[in-house]
Amino acid sequence: MIDTTAQAGEGQNVNSAQPVGRVRTDGSTGSDLVNGVATAAVADAIPAPAIKGVDFLERAHASSLWKDSWNRLKRNRLAFVSAIFIGVVSLIAIFAQHLAPYSYETENVNLILAPPSWAHWLGTDDLGRDVLSRLIYGSQVSMAVGIFTAIVSLAFGTVYGAVSGWLGGRMDALMMRLVDILDSIPTLVLLVLIKVMFDAMSTNINPELKAVAGVLLALSVFGWLMLARVVRGQVLQAKQMLYVESARSMGASDRWILFRHILPNIMGPIIVVITALIPANIMFESFLSFIGLGLQPPYSSWGVLANEGWKTIRTYPHLIIAPGLALYFTMLAFNIFGDGLRDAWDPKAK
Amino acid sequence: MSENRQWIRQLNVILPIGALVAILLTAVWSFAGYSIPNSVIVGDIVLVAVFFAFHAATHGLTNYVLKRLLQTLFVVWAIATLTFFLLRTIPGGPFDQDKALPPEVKAAIEAKYDLNSPLYKQYIQYIEGVATGHLGYSYKYVGREVTDIVASSAPASLQLGLFAMILAFIVGIPAGVYAAANHNNWKDNITMVAATSFISVPSFLVAPILITIFCFGLNWLPVAQWDGTSFYIMPVIVLGLQPAAVIARLTRSSVLEVIRSDFVRTAKAKGLKQRTILFKHVLKNSLIPVLSYAGPVTAGVLSGSFVVEDIFNIPGMAKHFILSVTNRDYPLVLGVTLIYATLLILANLVVDILYTYFDPKIKLA
Numbered sequence: 001m002i003d004t005t006a007q008a009g010e011g012q013n014v015n016s017a018q019p020v021g022r023v024r025t026d027g028s029t030g031s032d033l034v035n036g037v038a039t040a041a042v043a044d045a046i047p048a049p050a051i052k053g054v055d056f057l058e059r060a061h062a063s064s065l066w067k068d069s070w071n072r073l074k075r076n077r078l079a080f081v082s083a084i085f086i087g088v089v090s091l092i093a094i095f096a097q098h099l100a101p102y103s104y105e106t107e108n109v110n111l112i113l114a115p116p117s118w119a120h121w122l123g124t125d126d127l128g129r130d131v132l133s134r135l136i137y138g139s140q141v142s143m144a145v146g147i148f149t150a151i152v153s154l155a156f157g158t159v160y161g162a163v164s165g166w167l168g169g170r171m172d173a174l175m176m177r178l179v180d181i182l183d184s185i186p187t188l189v190l191l192v193l194i195k196v197m198f199d200a201m202s203t204n205i206n207p208e209l210k211a212v213a214g215v216l217l218a219l220s221v222f223g224w225l226m227l228a229r230v231v232r233g234q235v236l237q238a239k240q241m242l243y244v245e246s247a248r249s250m251g252a253s254d255r256w257i258l259f260r261h262i263l264p265n266i267m268g269p270i271i272v273v274i275t276a277l278i279p280a281n282i283m284f285e286s287f288l289s290f291i292g293l294g295l296q297p298p299y300s301s302w303g304v305l306a307n308e309g310w311k312t313i314r315t316y317p318h319l320i321i322a323p324g325l326a327l328y329f330t331m332l333a334f335n336i337f338g339d340g341l342r343d344a345w346d347p348k349a350k
Numbered sequence: 351m352s353e354n355r356q357w358i359r360q361l362n363v364i365l366p367i368g369a370l371v372a373i374l375l376t377a378v379w380s381f382a383g384y385s386i387p388n389s390v391i392v393g394d395i396v397l398v399a400v401f402f403a404f405h406a407a408t409h410g411l412t413n414y415v416l417k418r419l420l421q422t423l424f425v426v427w428a429i430a431t432l433t434f435f436l437l438r439t440i441p442g443g444p445f446d447q448d449k450a451l452p453p454e455v456k457a458a459i460e461a462k463y464d465l466n467s468p469l470y471k472q473y474i475q476y477i478e479g480v481a482t483g484h485l486g487y488s489y490k491y492v493g494r495e496v497t498d499i500v501a502s503s504a505p506a507s508l509q510l511g512l513f514a515m516i517l518a519f520i521v522g523i524p525a526g527v528y529a530a531a532n533h534n535n536w537k538d539n540i541t542m543v544a545a546t547s548f549i550s551v552p553s554f555l556v557a558p559i560l561i562t563i564f565c566f567g568l569n570w571l572p573v574a575q576w577d578g579t580s581f582y583i584m585p586v587i588v589l590g591l592q593p594a595a596v597i598a599r600l601t602r603s604s605v606l607e608v609i610r611s612d613f614v615r616t617a618k619a620k621g622l623k624q625r626t627i628l629f630k631h632v633l634k635n636s637l638i639p640v641l642s643y644a645g646p647v648t649a650g651v652l653s654g655s656f657v658v659e660d661i662f663n664i665p666g667m668a669k670h671f672i673l674s675v676t677n678r679d680y681p682l683v684l685g686v687t688l689i690y691a692t693l694l695i696l697a698n699l700v701v702d703i704l705y706t707y708f709d710p711k712i713k714l715a
């Protein structure tokens with residue numbers, strides 16, 4: 001397993017400039033000769049350009065693509081801090097019940113729009129609810145949206161794109177046309193339509209679940225589109241590669257080749273797309289809730305809080321700034337981490 | 351023959367520049383707070399169409415463009431069908447209210463809007479309407495046609511979108527070039543940190559900050575509405591910020607890639623001036639990937655306009671869309687969805703054609 005990845009890693013690194021086949025043809029005459037005398041020390045002594053294209057030399061002292069990427073990622077301090085921040089926000093979301101000093105819906109009529117104090121660190125809103133608690137509970141929605149839609153998109157988009165690219169021809173054209181059509185409806189419009197439909201049709205679901213489920217469903221329905229495109233493109237490219245041909249010549253079935261050979265090799269781009277998708281979806285949920293078409297009060301999400309804070313912006317601007325900042329830092333962390341991941345995977349792109 | 355070629359080549363430069371200048375002038379004129387006569391808008395569109403037709407004809411793209419236009423029709427039909435059935439299968443009609451209407455009244459209303467005939471008949475009628483430019487009557491605004499409502503709200507949305515996109519490009523591209531020219535020093539770092547920051551910032555954080563400073567604090571700009579230059583400034587900044595940041599990052603990486611290419615090394619070896627290399631050789635080539643982002647920018651601006659129109663209470667299409675969804679005003683929802691989708695598809699078509707203009711190596715089929 002590791003071996004395939006390593007090999008494909010090299011294939012990927014060269015594939016934009018030169019197809020894998022080139023490596024073989026280039027090195028075919030000279031390589032055997034070099035093979036006889038070359039040691040790792042020699043390889044180190046030869047300046048990099050000279051040995052480019054002689055792939056076994058590089059492999060002699062190269063670690064796997066995944067390991068390399070991980071090492072590069074570790075060295076990127078900003079990305080590392082972002083990852084820690086994301087971890088902290090996730091923990092806050094998981095333990096919201098224990099961390100939040102109050103419930104997200106308990107109203108206190110004696111304490112309406114109280115300024116920040118020791119009892120209420122961020123004050124209370126226009127119904128006397130503790131803003132910090134609502135903020136903490138709001139992180140649950142954002143994280144749930146991010147993770148859930150990522151998983152659904154990953155599962156569906158990858159399979160869809162892989163099948164489309166693998167089959168090719170007419171089926172591919174048909175499947176991609178569907179993606180085109182869905183893609184040409186502006187995202188937010190599509191989201192709203194699906195959410196509205198879901199809410200109207202599911203009347204006998206527990207309200208707490210229903211509040212989030214519509215948004216989750218809507219975001220999952222469109223989230224896989226970009227992934228399907230990327231995976232399809234990668235599969236189309238990978239189909240031409242020699243390792244696929246050799247697997248086929250050894251009698252591997254289509255499904256085996258697709259899922260055991262190609263997919264592990266194109267995992268890099270997939271992960272990069274997913275890390276871009278998560279913040280985009282979190283942002284969309286907030287947008288939806290902010291314009292009043294997503295989560296509805298009394299449930300709390302950062303978009304809902306911003307929407308409520310908007311009413312009192314003139315006198316109590318902190319009510320809208322606080323959820324805005326929470327969302328901003330989370331977005332920032334995801335984006336920086338995503339950039340770091342991309343750079344780690346494809347150092348040329350930097 | 352060669353004289354003929356020359357003539358074509360010249361027109362191929364003059365036409366797009368003419369169209370671009372015309373659009374920019376119109377935008378500036380509109381931004382200054384004047385209302386634009388319809389004839390000018392039609393003139394702009396004709397200029398662009400003439401350029402595209404000329405480019406397509408002289409580059410053997412006519413078939414491709416016609417094919418794409420046909421596809422556009424097909425996609426619009428598909429979207430119309432999809433949304434029609436999506437909305438009609440929702441249980442609960444637009445006239446279900448907390449207080450039940452008397453049955454006779456309800457029957458009369460449903461008869462008026464033809465909600466009782468079989469679904470396929472409604473569908474055929476709807477598609478016929480779409481084909482002839484009638485999108486039916488709004489449920490909520492009694493007696494008003496959807497086309498009419500869209501026509502009256504479209505200008506504000508189009509203005510907002512156009513201004514934001516122009517802002518995104520005229521800020522984003524120079525910022526990206528600046529960062530690339532100072533690759534890996536603090537100027538580059540600061541620009542990129544700012545860009546990442548602006549990509550991550552939600553518009554409902556930027557807007558309150560700007561409003562608090564410029565409206566409540568300094569009292570320079572109005573808080574909401576859409577009536578003239580001072581009203582345009584804040585919404586356009588809020589909407590254009592994120593695409594500008596994305597464009598800056600794209601430009602930077604694209605410029606960096608081009609700088610490393612062989613023809614730039616040749617230019618340096620010839621001893622050309624830094625400035626000449628940057629503007630004549632690097633920029634021209636590195637703007638192609640940036641241009642291809644114009645399609646996604648349109649989509650992003652469309653989505654972003656929902657929040658911005660909501661925040662600044664701008665009477666545009668997004669505002670109507672939000673209201674029509676909460677009101678279950680199906681004809682209006684359908685109408686606005688169709689308009690948005692068509693805009694997006696056309697924007698993508700325009701980008702694809704422009705692509706072949708800037709990069710003749712690209713062959714569309």
